[in-house]
Amino acid sequence: MGARIPVSESEYRLLERLVGRVEPGKPYTTEALARLTGLDRSQVEALARLLAEKGLLQLEERVSERYRLTEEAERYLREGFPEERLARLLAEHGGRMPVEEARRLLGGEFGIAMANASRKGWVRVESGEIVLAAEPPLVAEERRLLERLSRGERVSGDDLRMLRRRRLVEPVKEKATFITLEEPPEKLLGRVEVEVGALTRRMLETGEWRRVRLRRYNVAAEPPRLYPGRLHFFRQLIEHIRDVMKELGFVEVEEPPVELEFWNYDVLFQPQYHPARSPTDTFYLRQPREGEPPRELAEMVRRAHEEGLAGSRGWGYRWDPSRAARLILRSHTTAVSARVLAQRPRPPFRFFSIGRVYRVETVDPHHLPEFHQVDGIASEDGVSLRWLMGMLGELLERLGLREYRFRPAYFPFTEPSLEGYVRVGSQWLEVLGAGLFRPEMLAALGIDYPVAAWGMGIERLAMALYGLSDIRQLYSSDARFLSTIPSRWRLYAGAPV
């Protein structure tokens, strides 16, 4: 007896189930075999492949071409072909209608409707009017053909070509696997031997282990590849910024994004008539509309805005407490810094917050109405604009941005103020604002030491780091795009990006 061919228990079972159910030499689809054996189709296919590799049966893939209706065709079948709609329209208007009116009523479809209807001899144009030339109801020949196709009936090659030209059908390839047994399954069973991958307790107890054949280990087999999930790269960057801020000795604070105008603007010495404080720039809450700014502090803020505090000049307008009480979505995380400062922390301190901020913007490659900022404040010996630039430089470098520069700027709440830019390709991108909080603002809070402050837009920074040209890419969940983004370890190790 020649050596038997080793098969697994499930392969053996498939052969067993084929006994008496298939004719040798006849091709069966996997669906057919699944029906005959009661196994599921993918299981039959997988097992048949293994048996085919061992030469026990023949497996053949055949590709067949079929035509399928396009979306346009489906729509025409439902709503009428353009020429049918034109004919119907004319019939409803006594068989004629001015060209311009038909054009208006049919809109974008008018052109094709006219072309097809004239070609078919359904209409003609007479002194500015379209006239129905054939007897309604007029049914497009294409409709009949498409209906036949969708019932699975055949149509002639010429008709198919015409339908394809009019983009009413498109070819689809269908793959089917055919399986043929050259010998009856009972004969095949005699040529195989079940091989097991593992010994079971039952085999040991019954002595069956002596009879079964044990599968050899294949030490050269490739282990399965695992592609574990990872954090979205933008999320990774936010976490990284958080880590870097902590490394720089900043302590994190958090506040909800729904904020009083008071903390977002008034405390920051931004006058109530400032254009940013209007529904064209800021999102105002409808429900609830208002909150309650702390009374004593509000009184100090009022004085700072109206007449000035501690030797400084105010803005000289009537400060409206009901404006300060309005609820908004914060427009910057500097609102969090304002809340922290109102606690009058004792220097030295360094605080930061990261969170979502909101501005009324139209979405385009550089703007989103909702984005992220990180804001920091610090007060310690030697805090100054120079200190601030040093600290910001350190921060940007730790984020992998080696090329940056600062420029004088204006913010209502800092003096002096500056803006920070980072280089992206040939461009300089503004990513941060910074400065020393104004004495007018600090006086209202009862603070008599200097406080350095800065705020940075994270989306902009991410675009620079990852070399993206469209801010919306940061919110992509397309796995294929995401897999093109380098992992944070490569990126922040300082590799040029």
Ligand SMILES: N[C@@H](Cc1ccccc1)C(=O)O
């Ligand atoms: N809040 C400012 C940035 C800033 C923060 C702190 C100080 C100075 C500027 C902005 O959103 O643009």
